[in-house]
Amino acid sequence: MKLAASRYPLRVATACALFGAIAVAQASVTQVSQITASHTVQQLAAAIDAQIAAPRFASSRWGIDVISLDTGRTLYAHDAGKLLQTASTAKLYTAALVLDTLGTDYRIPTQLLVTQPIVQGRLEGSLILRGMGDPTLDTPGTNTDWADQLAAQLAASGVHEVQGDLIADDSYFSGPSAGSGWEARDLQSWFAPPASALSVQENTVNLMVEPSRVPGERARLKLDPADAFPRVINTLTTSAGNTRSDINLYRAPGDMTLYAFGHIAAQSQAQTYKLAMADPAQFAGTLLQEALARHGIRLKGALRVLHWPQQADIGLDRAVVLAQVLSPPVMDVLTRGLKRSQNLYLQNLLQIAGVKARASAGQVADPASGFLTTEAWGIRALDELLGRIGIPPEDSQIEDGAGLSRQDLATPAAMTHLLVYLARQPYGAQLRDTLPTAGVDGTLQWRMRNTAASNNVHAKTGSMNDVRCVAGYVTTASGERLAFAIMLNNVVREGDEPSPSRTLDAIMEQLAAFQGRG
Template sequence: MRKPFLLRYWLRIGATCALLSAIAGMPVCADETPVTPTTTLAQLATAIDAQIEQPRFASASWGIAVVSLDTGRTLYAHDADRLLQPASTAKLYTAAVVLDTIGTDYRIPTQLLATRPILQGHLEGSLILRGMGDPTLGASDTNADWADQLAMQLVASGVHDVRGDLIADDTYFGGPSAGSGWEARDLQNWFAVPASALSVQENVVGLTVMPSKIVGYPAALNFDPPDAMTHVVNNLVTGAHSDINLYRAPGDSTLYAFGSIAAHSEPQTFKLAIADPAWYAGTRLREALERHGIHIHGALRVQHWPEQDTTEVDKAVVLAQVLSPPLMNILQSGLKRSQNLYLQNLLQIAGVKAQASAEQAGGPSPGFLSSEAWGIRALHQLLERIGIAPDTAQIEDGAGLSRQDLSTANAMVQLLRYLSSQPYGEQLRDALPDAGLDGTLEWRMRNTAAADNVHAKTGSMTNVRCLVGYVTTASGERLAFAIMLNNYLRDADDPTPSRNLDAIAELLAAFGGHS
């Protein structure tokens, strides 16, 4: 999921019903006129054409493919071989390669390691917190108490004193923390957090801005958690009106707040990316160790790629570990919520596995590839096996944030057909947002034939809207569909284009004919 860049947040928040719907889970404010059911393919095509041929779409690009999972026949196609930006529907490609490379049941470890002996409760060296890509670490519904779990296991092993540093190590992933093609202006925002092998609390920090009681005095900045931002320069003052500006340069940990917030106004809240998740994870662990009576003599250090490994992790002993939920559970949460960190991290885990397999096979070295690039390489190999040609799907990242991602509607449907034929096919279908019930479709297509019927991944970027997934028709035929809209410049008074995508899905759900 991707939202517009929020530098001057006060101008953006609450500006449109579509943005409010996505952020706050509110219903969209488009016309909910029900569609008229059809019974022949010609009627269905005419009804879909009426949706996409409206004058406001004259300069836009549609790509649509609808194929029966039961017969393999095409029910409808419009520019189905046109390359378009898929936005977050690209997460379906990531899901495919992750399931193919790792499987449904893998649980991602986060470990405490030691490379020196333990003598009478004293660790004669540094303690290493080793992340291996778990994006759910510290999330409220999984291992929220992960640091205490590790500390208690360390106590149970007899350690009460560490005579070295605490090292937070996220070098399990090789490569930059931002995905390929991610825009620099997005990187301070909650939807484009660093994809770190040592992620914690989804790498998001909350910020509340509160005015002073006196005009001209500094505004208060309250962070949740309070110490997740390492450097803050606050030049934000209380004034006559609100003009809140928040800026952190790519690669820099300093957050600058400047402008003004209106006196006597309500507090303003924002969600920002944590600049250094590994460092923050280390601070949480150190606090937990102290709570459980384990003293660290040294400093907290972080080890990031491309720093050389000085800790000899390959020779380390595991003293404690916590495990993520099974991979399919993580995928479900990531797909339902369109959670970018989850899918970007999973792609890189698949990349690490693919790299290890390639090295064990002893083939020629491709030179340095990032973990992300190894994952994309594995994806290309999978697509070749499926029969999806390289010129019909070019994916650069795991989340769908890249503007370089391209796919045709036909390639999307071919991917869906492959996924539905796998042993995990039903699980994956259920992992997609369910129309009218949950995820990014919770407030869409309610009280229609599509409700609790359409299971589909949404995709949203500026000027891009997509919907890709499965539906069963009124006559019981199972369909895979891809509806992609690009280059649509919406006027302020126009209804959201998501309504037109939904109307097409509703037409498919209400279709009384057969392919």
């Protein structure tokens, strides 16, 4: 599983192009979209048909379903029963499972455990830092001082010395740290960090590359956090000022070493990249180790990390909790994950639901045959939920929590069925507000401003190469509440053609401006 050295810089260039597109959007938000409001369902259908029939979509696949939440009637459908790649709209499935399994108020703990007695302030055995899947640990506004909180609680319990090791344990999740179907070339990128039960700082690292003052000398690298990569091999050089930079970054999946090679032009601006952290549990353990020292707790042993599938009898069955920090409520965690389409959050939440499902199956003597990962347990629970709400297996095939897998498939009709179900739950209004809001926040912040859709459409976006999707809710100009799924696959943008997402926006604007009734 190797990533071609040149592929990562290309992906960075794509990200830069995305930020450029955002800048263009910011510059043009004062423009009012020229959408003609429809007054009948027939006019609405004709307007949408005209959008998707554009010649540039001749080789693409559209699937659309629009349902009234008020009457249950279908206002528009186009290949609504065809399976299509979902991209990140699959996160709606994870959200449904998490709310069904955990509820809205569950808080995810991160704990300090001991299995040996404390004698005169000395812990006779090891100290266990137990991660249980919190993806928000050490993020802005959420337990940024988590390590000091835990160390302070430990000191308050009378411990001033740990005779054994500090064990950073992320084995709460069983299975690989990459979700099923995730592509190897994505695994060093910020959007596909390892899904760890002991996650910290969203499992990402910022790397700044800047040229030296003299051509021929080694370029300078600065990591933030500084200790996130145990080993960096830097052969990046500084080239002449009139050359084009060629910065290459590579870390093999599962490897702790980051390689930086190529060259950066002298006197050029420093370049910043966001990368996936190599071993979040290791880094979390290092942060706690430093906090213990700050609070006067001496660690006589070493820091070691426990990953699945390593076998180590650390006595969790007899462990006592001495300290813990809690995540925000699950609904808040979902808001953070859905607004920004944060893959780590939804992949971790799926696995937390999987742990709960595995425990429930054990209680009723219904274990699965053979070993299942916590991700697979989560998907098994999701399939059961979909069966209960009437979505057949052939209409929805999801295999990870984030929607990063190209094997994630659903029909638009299944997506709207799910949205209708979610809207009817006691938390329906809260769930709607976790979604990006057109022209306001999240991945829709710069889209559909100054249109009828602005501050009206609440929808989950989904984008990957050749795929654009959106699914959510809108209220029409006549006050009718709609659930919709718009899915575009096999789309290729050429030359100066408008972004495919602009056509999805135009359809949502048509729905928002609709003056008739379904």
